[in-house]
Amino acid sequence: MNFLYGLTLLLIYQLIGEGLSLFFTLSVPGPVIGMSLLFLSLLVFYKIKNNNAEKQPQNDALSNSAAAILNHLSLLFIPAGVGLIVHIDRLEDQWLPIIAAIVLGSIITMAVTAGVMMLLNRLLKLDTDSQSETKI
């Protein structure tokens, strides 16, 4: 039953997100609005309930359903990935620019993100070097 409650809640938030996205013709897709609303709801809910947003339950219905879906996140990309079969001709024609853009683009994205993050942490003198409060 727990899993069903969690999944239902996720779908309700997605539905609200889709509704808002369509109604206000927003450029942000529905699931992303749903995610933001759920995040805000959790903050508000646990602030009221426990008077302390830091103390969070880890085994409630929602966490379990989320973990069940997110554990197999990579499975969910397969149907879209198989869609490559429709674009085989394009890939054959333009394999060099496509592969180069993907590989170099990924290296640039990761290196820039990590670089900016470390630079700012150092400038702001944040101690983020893990282990101290590891929890999921």
Added chain:
Amino acid sequence: MNGVNEGVWVYLSTSPLLWLTVTLIVYCAASQLYEWSNANPLLNPVAISITLLISFLALTKTDYQLYFSGAQYIHFLLGPATVALAIPLYHQVSKLKKIWFSAMVAISTGVVLGAVSSVFIAKWLGADIQTQLSLAPKSVTAPVAMGIAEKIGALPSLTAALVVMTGVTGALICTLLFSLLGIKDNSVKGIAVGVAAHGIGTARAFKISAEMGAFSGLAMALSTLISALALPWLVTFLF
């Protein structure tokens, strides 16, 4: 093949059940192989599953539309999965409070430079305009990337395939790249891989460490939000 067998094949091959089941069988086998190899990045289960499924479709001369009639039930779960990212994000809220500023700046920079560099590299090496446009949202998680692709006039199905290729690439090269660059902080590594390689990178990050996975999920969620807001606007500048 005799007449009866052929009849069974014709019937089953047009039902969604067959393609849904085949997708799950292939993925389970590929995941098992990945486990046995101690999560060797070269045996990425997504890459192996897609290669096998494409070969299978080509051999049986099956239309992608027909395949998708079964596989859509899996594809559909990308929506609730995106919503579900709020939970790992919430579980990291105390650490998020400390690093939110540097994370937001780093993720925004990564999203913008990543999209711009990919488009320019493709343009410079002679890709056509449709390919260039479809590459812009390649680091965004699939359902959102397809939404962005529609908005900017790219091909949503091509974008989806490029998104998956990007995710697999990021998962493949991240460990090597971080050790070459001497990056050790798990929160930094997680954020970088989440921005570049969305859910597939996040799945990889969870195999390396729970903390890296949580931050990768966080970066994926935030970069999805930033991309959805910024990319349609950025593209009007680039083209």
